Amino acid sequence: MTQLIINGLIAGSLAALIAGGLALVYGVLGVFNMALGQMALIGGYSTWWLYQVLHLPLFVSIIGGVAIAALVSWFAFEVFVNPFYKRHRFLPLVTTIALSMILDGLILLLFGERPRAILPGLKNTFEVLGAWVSVQQMVLVLITLLLMAALAYVLHSTAFGRKIRAVVQHDHAAMSLGIRAPVLHRLLFIMSGVLAGLGGIYLGVDQNLTPVFAFPITIKAYAAIIAGGQGNIWGAILCAYLIAFLEQFVVGVHWFGAFHIPAGYQQTVALLFIIIFLLFKPEGLFVNRSRSA
Numbered sequence: 042m043t044q045l046i047i048n049g050l051i052a053g054s055l056a057a058l059i060a061g062g063l064a065l066v067y068g069v070l071g072v073f074n075m076a077l078g079q080m081a082l083i084g085g086y087s088t089w090w091l092y093q094v095l096h097l098p099l100f101v102s103i104i105g106g107v108a109i110a111a112l113v114s115w116f117a118f119e120v121f122v123n124p125f126y127k128r129h130r131f132l133p134l135v136t137t138i139a140l141s142m143i144l145d146g147l148i149l150l151l152f153g154e155r156p157r158a159i160l161p162g163l164k165n166t167f168e169v170l171g172a173w174v175s176v177q178q179m180v181l182v183l184i185t186l187l188l189m190a191a192l193a194y195v196l197h198s199t200a201f202g203r204k205i206r207a208v209v210q211h212d213h214a215a216m217s218l219g220i221r222a223p224v225l226h227r228l229l230f231i232m233s234g235v236l237a238g239l240g241g242i243y244l245g246v247d248q249n250l251t252p253v254f255a256f257p258i259t260i261k262a263y264a265a266i267i268a269g270g271q272g273n274i275w276g277a278i279l280c281a282y283l284i285a286f287l288e289q290f291v292v293g294v295h296w297f298g299a300f301h302i303p304a305g306y307q308q309t310v311a312l313l314f315i316i317i318f319l320l321f322k323p324e325g326l327f328v329n330r331s332r333s334a
Contacts, residue, residue: 043172044172045293049288054181056261057282058236058237059081059240060266060280064269064276064278069225070126070230074133076138076141077237077258079144080117082144082258083110083144084110084239087105088245090152091106099160102159107239110238118226122136145252148255154251159250160177189278205225208225257308260315263315267319268318276325284311284314291306
């Protein structure tokens with residue numbers, strides 16, 4: 042049981058990074074970015090290439106991977122989102138689906154289908170309350186929690202965060218007060234790409250990178266923001282952890298002492314989450330109550 046809890050914490054930290062960025066963009070722009078999983082993989086694969094192929098230091102490779110993810114996010118916003126989202130909020134849904142298909146092809150072309158690991162080989166593991174965890178996993182979880190704390194500080198304790206909240210409440214009113222809403226839209230979209238890229242790096246360090254991971258990453262992030270309340274970043278992060286814990290328990294528990302659910306069904310948890318919440322609680326667990334700017 043302890044092992045399942047730790048595994049859920051590790052998987053939930055990955056999902057929280059991506060779901061947090063997605064909720065941030067949806068809360069401000071009302072845009073669903075269907076290429077988010079591919080952006081995560083771009084961050085992971087770029088870091089792998091810089092570290093394993095160019096043999097740059099790990100820290101430099103991570104910075105490079107994040108920078109490439111940010112650059113791709115900026116390009117995606119300018120070409121696939123910015124010309125469309127002001128006309129209709131659902132147009133970027135179509136354009137980012139097209140982007141996801143383009144990025145899928147590029148990832149396969151550049152990196153192939155073979156799994157890639159940023160840190161291959163055996164991990165340094167130790168025992169905690171009867172469960173095994175690696176040093177790398179503990180570092181990744183701690184860094185994720187620090188990033189979430191930094192995001193909370195920026196959103197709720199800085200002038201930049203107050204501007205973001207003002208744009209969320211009413212972007213035209215915010216612009217009348219001198220806040221450059223279009224610039225904030227661009228910055229927040231890039232920020233979501235950075236968080237996704239960090240999630241891809243997390244995945245490449247903890248497991249292996251393969252092109253087929255893009256869709257499950259995206260679906261899990263959407264399940265988290267639907268369950269948490271669309272646009273509620275903290276609800277999305279909490280539900281990302283909740284979904285990760287449920288995934289671990291669904292396949293890890295010996296149900297009724299008689300059978301185990303095959304691991305292949307683990308990915309269906311996020312899909313069931315979406316269906317259940319859309320049917321019975323479409324507003325999500327946490328109705329978004331924005332703070333005043």
